[in-house]
Amino acid sequence: MSHKEYTAGQISEHEGLSTFKLGMVWAGFPFIIAITITGSVFASKSSLLTAVSAIGIGSLIMFVYVGLLGEIGWRERRSFSQIAQMIFGDVGYLFVAGLLSFLVLGWFTINTAMPAEIFATSFGVPYYLVATILGIAFVLVTARGIIGMNVISNFSVPLFFALILIAFAMLADRGNAGAHPHYTTVGDHSLTFQEILAGVLASFADSGTLAPDFNRWATSRRASWISVFAAFPLGFGIAMLAGVGFTAMLAMHGLGIADPFQSANPIGYLVGLGGVFAVFAVLVAIINQGSNATHCLYNSALGFSKLFRQRYLVTTAIVGTIGVIIAATGVWAFLLDWLEIIGVLVPPIGAVVIVASYSGYLARRSSGELSGMAVAPWLSLGTGWVCGLIVNYSAAVRYLPVPIVSFVAAAMAMGVLASVKGGQRRLTTSTLILDEE
Structure with missing residues (x-):
């Protein structure tokens, strides 16, 4: 397989990744400590039953959502940005693809900063130096394209699985070696099931929407769905439920659960043990x-490559450098309050792409049968965004998951506009004239 990333064209039918390799690419995406910490937060803010139920249902919803988008990528053999251009038009896709490319670039900086912070704190090394070195290393891996994603996932998945098992074993051994463990109530019930479900969906909505970037490399529809299954519900669900389980065990042994971003997670706990456990956890x-x-x-480099019509390697170097600078300077800390925005803005984009396809x-x-402004997709996006914002900033947010509301509203609007004769329209000086078929 060549290393060409096809930022402006279709992947050849003779190129692609095996089901196992693509599955590992997907598994290595959400099977991470950040998702485990998120599960710990959900458990501490609700209850075990609420957290487990929301995570389970949310993981299955993500499987369907990402699977449908992944199949579109497989069928079209194009990246998300290329597909978005066909749906939203030559001008409209600039905003859609640009928004998602910007969002995932932000996640690159955050996920570069997190291990740098852990390393710097554990071994007393200057944070900016560690963040810079790690960031450069991550950029070099990304420069290898889809092959680089497979290689790093092959290391990440088994290592993280081993770390989770070791952390649970050490915590269980600590309880057995000391006084009898006692149960402490887990969760303060400050978040409802609907709010937890919204958080589960929003935690990977942007990256999940970019599924065509990966699944254009699938060799069949079956391979496309199996590879997504490796991430949702498997990798994502296991990682998040591990956080819930670890929080429960901490409470059972009378240990603090109020700091999931510090010691109340598998990596933080092992770092606290020191010695070889700390070295292994940081690695x-x-x-x-x-x-x-x-x-x-x-994802970000593919999107910006298409937007600015630059080679993949050049774009990776440029946007990667920007991300490293943001991570090294600590500016990344201002990017953390994104889940609320993502839950409103991103699901309608996925809804429009799915229904349009x-x-x-x-x-x-794509055949040229419909021409002119892509009004239907934008009306649908607007519908989803407005409905999502209304729910998000009202008391209804306690009872209605914002990502689902915004998705359903956009999907219904696009379904109506795509099915009627007026699904593609053009504006005149007097009225909205039908211009289809």
């Missing part, structure tokens, strides 16, 4: 979060 943190960081940079709208656009 895994670097490779594990590096896997997610490189995946995000890969499976309703035949994408095929009619």
